[in-house]
Amino acid sequence: MAPIVMAPAVSSVVLQSAGFSGLSAGSVFAADDEKKPTEYKTKKTYSLRQSVFKDFGAIQEKTEANDWKGALEELKDLERSKVDKYTSYERANVWNYYGWVYYSLENYPEAIRYYERLLKEEELSDALQLGTLYTLAQLLFVQEDYRGAVTRLEEWMSLQTIIGADAYVLLAQGYYQVGDMEKARKNVDFAVNDFESKDKVPKENWYSLQRAIYYEKGDNKKVIEILTKMVRHYPKPTYWKQLAGLYGATEQESNQLHAMETLYLMGELTNEKELLNLAYLFLGAEVPYKSARIIEKGMKDKIIEESSKNLEVLATAWRLAQHVKLAIPVMEKAAQKSDEGDLYARLAGIYLDTDQFEKALDVGEKAAKRGGVKRPDQLAIVMGMANVNLGKYDAAIKEFRKATKDKRSKQFAVQWIDFANNEKKRVASLKI
Structure with missing residues (x-):
């Protein structure tokens, strides 16, 4: 039940302008006191010289044409001929270009190397630093360097004024992957609870991660609570099956029956074991008629084998449902098949x-x-x-x-x- 790591949201606009803010499209949160200083400090701003803008022109043309290999050659020429004369901030923008181009070429290790190189420069604008930290965290996730991703993401959160809910979920994913379930729980709960408190529905993958975390912690009661929300907002058969399974594991047979019947009505019980399980649940709930109908249809559809045992159960269900005339021929067939x-x-x-x-x-x-x-x-x-x-x-x-x-x-x-x-x-x- 491991969560799926999101792909890095890197765009040409973001990298060209170095203005990636790290904001999600959903709810945003002010950074908490533990992660954000309460006082704001002014920071020196940096800019690119006109000559440097011109140097970037050839690279810009290549990227606009999606000629990433050509852009990479232009960058290498620029690095060989002029970068040693650039300011720290201007070099940072070159490394930013490198990171973007390598990302576009799906060479993630090199993209990461250049973004790390960027962060070592002394002269960085807030936008460039914050955008790079978040992008780097995402790329580290893609490379399954979860500890590195968590480190960079927490660094980004310590500097960011407003933090999107997606960032908390991403951090929770990182902690989940490194096995720190308590920190994973804290971060995903923060995002989910904030959305729900505003009568907004959290994203499906948020619930999936939250469910996975509580499952790992062995908190079946909480997992059931989460799955109940999931089947309401994202009613997929797989969630109904997980919910039915947990109801069974916690001996909530009545709720298990309702979940299994829902799956049956959805046409999602497709094998003998599942159908017989539902039939037994109906027998246990003293609803033998439905039990008999399920087994009868399953046999007709060639899903449930007409074995002596299964026929015996069917006959028993018909008899308990006061349909003795239907029970007799079924029991006769069951007896004939028995040793x-x-x-x-x-x-x-x-x-x-x-x-x-x-x-x-x-x-x-x-x-x-x-x-x-x-x-x-x-x-x-x-x-x-x-x-x-x-x-x-x-x-x-x-x-x-x-x-x-x-x-x-x-x-x-x-x-x-x-x-x-x-x-x-x-x-x-x-x-x-």
Whole structure:
């Protein structure tokens, strides 16, 4: 979840005029007392001599034509012939040109070298110094020299009167990359909180960075809070998935269900695991009908495999939703696919509940022959009750006696034995 480092905002106007201010297009902040002296001091201004302006003319023509290699040759000629006669400020402007041209040629190491060289000159205007510091910080980010970038950016912030929110976020990115999560958090929170306090929506990448920082700090509660804002302002499926995952990790199943259902409605749950996860959540929330529909559609779309286990879940969902007629054929299919008899035992129970006693006995026998029944005592109870309803009292009593061997069913089975015996006597008396 590492943040994406922004590319350096270097333009021809900025570098030619040396007037880059470092202001973002968004909100701006006065530098805080820790980073900015409270008193302003006058500083000597510098200018270029007319002859130097003329020297820069050939370079200007090349840059306006986007002939960066030609501009570089002009700069080298100028450095060889005249730079040693320039003032410190004039040399700084030459190094500024070098930095701009090398940047345009995507030779970032050389661009950085010349901007560093510029900053070593004694005579620098405020605009040139500030613009170079910010541009250099950005270039150092591109080169993944995060510590160097942080150093230059903090130097820029200590001198800048007004600081854009983007600068705080950029600094937070730097601290994130070097592993100082507390300073990263402080800076990104400053930018985000200021925007939100003015009823403005922070940029998406600000939230992304803030989320990454709090995730690294292990603060899931805060990450959820940030993701909630992200799905409101930037409702991308990836954020909904992250939010659903965190709700699950923090055992907020109801909220997890809502997030997962949103993804489902967006058409973003595209694999078996995700669809079954949502189906289980609906079962847990006692909404079996939606669970059944999700599994059914998933199977129809060939996303969810029609395995014995998945069919069993579908049958269970239909049964819990009181759609027993839909549950029966699904459970039959699940039982046929199973290597063990437990699903046949469960199917026997469904047949008993729907007064299909012969079928209950038939699948009950299949269950017993196949083996692997988890609760043979319960199967015996079902078989016994089916026999009672068919008037087969001796067979019923035989099954109930099997159930008495398990203490969990013994009392219930004994009651049914008494009932079967009484019914047997009652029916016999009617024949006299």
